[in-house]
Amino acid sequence: xxxxxxxxxxxxxxxxxxxxxxxxxxxxxxxxxxxxxxxxxxxxxxxxxxxxxxxxxxxxxxxxxxxxxxxxxxxxxxxxxxxxxxxxxxxxxxxxxxxxxxxxxxxxxxxxxxxxxxxxxxxxxxxxxxxxxxxxxxxxxxxxxxxxxxxxxxxxxxxxxxxxxxxxxxxxxxxxxxxxxxxxxxxxxxxxxxxxxxxxxxxxxxxxxxxxxxxxxxxxxxxxxxxxxxxxxxxxxxxxxxxxxxxxxxxxxxxxxxxxxxxxxxxxxxxxxxxxxxxxxxxxxxxxxxxxxxx
Amino acid sequence: xxxxxxxxxxxxxxxxxxxxxxxxxxxxxxxxxxxxxxxxxxxxxxxxxxxxxxxxxxxxxxxxxxxxxxxxxxxxxxxxxxxxxxxxxxxxxxxxxxxxxxxxxxxxxxxxxxxxxxxxxxxxxxxxxxxxxxxxxxxxxxxxxxxxxxxxxxxxxxxxxxxxxxxxxxxxxxxxxxxxxxxxxxxxxxxxxxxxxxxxxxxxxxxxxxxxxxxxxxxxxxxxxxxxxxxxxxxxxxxxxxxxxxxxxxxxxxxxxxxxxxxxxxxxxxxxxxxxxxxxxxxxxxxxxxxxxxxxxxxxxxxxxxxxxxxxxxxxxxxxxxxxxxxxxxxxxxxxxxxxxxxxxxxxxxxxxxxxxxxxxxxxxxxxxxxxxxxxxxxxxxxxxxxxxxxxxxxxxxxxxxxxxxxxxxxxxxxxxxxxxxxxxxxxxxxxxxxxxxxxxxxxxxxxxxxxxxxxxxxxxxxxxxxxx
Numbered sequence: 001x002x003x004x005x006x007x008x009x010x011x012x013x014x015x016x017x018x019x020x021x022x023x024x025x026x027x028x029x030x031x032x033x034x035x036x037x038x039x040x041x042x043x044x045x046x047x048x049x050x051x052x053x054x055x056x057x058x059x060x061x062x063x064x065x066x067x068x069x070x071x072x073x074x075x076x077x078x079x080x081x082x083x084x085x086x087x088x089x090x091x092x093x094x095x096x097x098x099x100x101x102x103x104x105x106x107x108x109x110x111x112x113x114x115x116x117x118x119x120x121x122x123x124x125x126x127x128x129x130x131x132x133x134x135x136x137x138x139x140x141x142x143x144x145x146x147x148x149x150x151x152x153x154x155x156x157x158x159x160x161x162x163x164x165x166x167x168x169x170x171x172x173x174x175x176x177x178x179x180x181x182x183x184x185x186x187x188x189x190x191x192x193x194x195x196x197x198x199x200x201x202x203x204x205x206x207x208x209x210x211x212x213x214x215x216x217x218x219x220x221x222x223x224x225x226x227x228x229x230x231x232x233x234x235x236x237x238x239x240x241x242x243x244x245x246x247x248x249x250x251x252x253x254x255x256x257x258x259x260x261x262x263x264x265x266x267x268x269x270x271x272x273x274x275x276x277x278x279x280x281x282x283x284x285x286x287x288x289x290x291x292x293x294x295x
Numbered sequence: 296x297x298x299x300x301x302x303x304x305x306x307x308x309x310x311x312x313x314x315x316x317x318x319x320x321x322x323x324x325x326x327x328x329x330x331x332x333x334x335x336x337x338x339x340x341x342x343x344x345x346x347x348x349x350x351x352x353x354x355x356x357x358x359x360x361x362x363x364x365x366x367x368x369x370x371x372x373x374x375x376x377x378x379x380x381x382x383x384x385x386x387x388x389x390x391x392x393x394x395x396x397x398x399x400x401x402x403x404x405x406x407x408x409x410x411x412x413x414x415x416x417x418x419x420x421x422x423x424x425x426x427x428x429x430x431x432x433x434x435x436x437x438x439x440x441x442x443x444x445x446x447x448x449x450x451x452x453x454x455x456x457x458x459x460x461x462x463x464x465x466x467x468x469x470x471x472x473x474x475x476x477x478x479x480x481x482x483x484x485x486x487x488x489x490x491x492x493x494x495x496x497x498x499x500x501x502x503x504x505x506x507x508x509x510x511x512x513x514x515x516x517x518x519x520x521x522x523x524x525x526x527x528x529x530x531x532x533x534x535x536x537x538x539x540x541x542x543x544x545x546x547x548x549x550x551x552x553x554x555x556x557x558x559x560x561x562x563x564x565x566x567x568x569x570x571x572x573x574x575x576x577x578x579x580x581x582x583x584x585x586x587x588x589x590x591x592x593x594x595x596x597x598x599x600x601x602x603x604x605x606x607x608x609x610x611x612x613x614x615x616x617x618x619x620x621x622x623x624x625x626x627x628x629x630x631x632x633x634x635x636x637x638x639x640x641x642x643x644x645x646x647x648x649x650x651x652x653x654x655x656x657x658x659x660x661x662x663x664x665x666x667x668x669x670x671x672x673x674x675x676x677x678x679x680x681x682x683x684x685x686x687x688x689x690x691x692x693x694x695x696x697x698x699x700x701x702x703x704x705x706x707x708x709x710x711x712x713x714x715x716x717x718x719x720x721x722x723x724x725x726x727x728x729x730x731x732x733x734x735x736x737x738x739x740x741x742x743x744x745x746x747x748x749x750x751x752x753x754x755x756x757x758x759x760x761x762x763x764x
Contacts, residue, residue: 020544025496032488058408060346070553074702088555091487103630140338228713
């Protein structure tokens with residue numbers, strides 16, 4: 001009978017399709033984004049950040065960059081930037097979600113922690129010409145974003161998404177470029193979640209003494225850490241780029257340690273105490289102190 | 296002969312031609328963006344960057360080539376299986392025009408940055424509505440033709456066709472729900488984790504309702520026609536069909552393993568993905584057993600080569616897919632190039648090989664002529680087969696290599712490789728992948744030339760037939 005009555009057939013097919021749909025797609029609305037998911041610190045986007053997010057979508061950044069740190073140790077280590085894996089409550093203001101499906105470039109869920117510079121110096125240089133900052137990168141150049149931001153719909157967007165805003169927030173948009181907006185968005189990503197400084201690293205400056213007196217025994221590891229965490233701002237040979245050159249220093253070892261561990265957020269230097277343990281920070285200090293210009 | 300003349304075949308020809316045009320566009324854009332990944336200076340901002348072009352590649356492939364040729368072949372198959380001419384020839388003709396305008400507009404709007412960013416549902420709301428209208432026009436036409444059929448029994452192909460019509464409608468409408476800001480922009484109706492869950496319920500079932508059910512409908516129709524033997528088991532077809540459309544809808548969250556989506560949804564997705572091996576292989580075995588006693592045809596009949604190779608890739612695809620849906624394996628290869636390798640075995644292998652066979656068969660039937668050159672068809676077969684394997688194998692190796700480097704840690708738990716080291720390691724594979732694209736493109740070129748020559752030959756023959764009247 002089924003094979004002879006297309007009307008009954010089509011109704012039955014619909015019912016069969018709706019079983020799994022109901023359980024795995026409709027029912028979860030009851031749990032996801034409910035009160036238990038909420039994280040008090042997570043704030044909606046400002047008008048400028050939202051404009052930046054829209055540019056991120058327009059350019060299809062999600063085709064190469066994900067925005068979810070999975071609950072895997074290596075993911076947290078690589079993309080957590082000292083914070084933790086992604087939680088549902090961090091995304092309640094994201095329409096649409098931008099988790100992506102391919103990491104041709106790195107995950108950006110916590111990129112705001114990595115580059116806290118209020119002026120966005122690293123982003124500016126990188127967006128204008130990614131290869132000038134990361135020579136082997138395959139990211140396209142986005143120098144053209146240095147054009148005035150269209151703010152015609154900014155207020156309507158905030159109203160549509162029911163995000164709170166003040167006249168000052170709208171005033172902030174004036175004279176901004178598209179680049180300013182996308183950098184404002186980048187700087188927000190992941191920063192609502194607090195970074196827990198590693199206890200050992202914070203206590204260390206009190207001890208105050210670099211356990212390493214020469215570079216040779218720690219050179220390989222120090223250079224590996226440097227390449228991963230420092231080179232993109234200070235240059236691959238410590239010659240300086242967005243950040244200052246790190247070939248020797250007028251600071252004491254203990255002060256150098258403090259800068260690396262706690263950062264200088266106003267200058268754009270992030271705190272590394274959440275990602276690097278005491279030993280690694282001392283090794284970097286040793287590299288800065290004793291490294292040759294060719295290292 | 297009288298019955299045959301009443302069939303509406305002009306629109307079938309139209310959809311075949313245009314789906315090949317959009318398929319070529321998809322391959323060309325695909326090659327271009329594969330080159331961009333190896334040589335970023337090939338990005339020409341703002342319109343021709345990877346971020347804006349990749350959705351054009353996927354949309355032209357899925358909607359232009361895939362759905363375009365399904366529309367052609369469904370019109371053809373449905374008329375034959377119902378022994379009934381198409382319910383409305385003029386509606387189908389309008390549908391062809393609107394379809395082409397929509398695909399062209401999709402390419403333009405994506406290039407200017409109108410992108411909802413939800414994969415395979417990138418088109419902004421006015422265009423999404425047009426796509427939905429096209430689908431309704433198509434569904435009504437097919438369904439009314441089935442309803443008024445002259446053949447009481449509905450063959451397996453018609454079930455898959457009807458399931459696809461219903462399934463795509465539900466999926467597309469729900470995942471495109473949004474809040475329009477203006478004509479050019481909207482925000483998703485769902486937020487964050489909910490949006491992710493809805494998107495991948497859609498995304499994975501687009502695989503079910505676009506890249507599985509329609510090619511299976513086509514496979515079930517053309518294999519028996521081509522080899523001249525009935526399908527092995529009608530009963531196995533029934534069981535495989537219902538269990539396939541039941542199980543698929545549970546599996547979307549295997550795209551979201553280890554993310555904030557609730558664990559129980561992930562676990563259900565993983566379990567149902569494994570279970571899906573059974574109905575998928577039900578279809579594969581039905582294909583293989585239908586060949587019993589006919590296997591010599593794989594040597595002699597170029598169409599059998601395409602079809603059997605196609606269903607074999609379907610079988611491999613539906614083993615690899617469930618494997619990737621297991622948490623531990625997903626942790627390793629998700630977000631790497633393994634996944635494009637997997638996807639292209641499905642699209643370039645399974646779907647396209649099946650479509651090539653069906654188009655060759657349909658065109659020669661409609662024109663009532665022989666193919667221009669079987670040896671060119673064989674060259675076409677080998678070029679696309681080698682191109683596709685080359686693509687997938689290089690991407691699987693790249694995925695395994697990058698995946699293992701990304702997860703590698705030192706004894707103290709810190710990461711062994713920087714992100715850039717893992718990217719630099721796979722650049723050679725990106726270059727090889729671009730080569731594979733050119734090989735596939737060459738195969739496509741041979742296919743188009745062969746069809747063109749066949750049309751030309753039939754056109755030259757046509758006046759003679761007229762004189763005979």
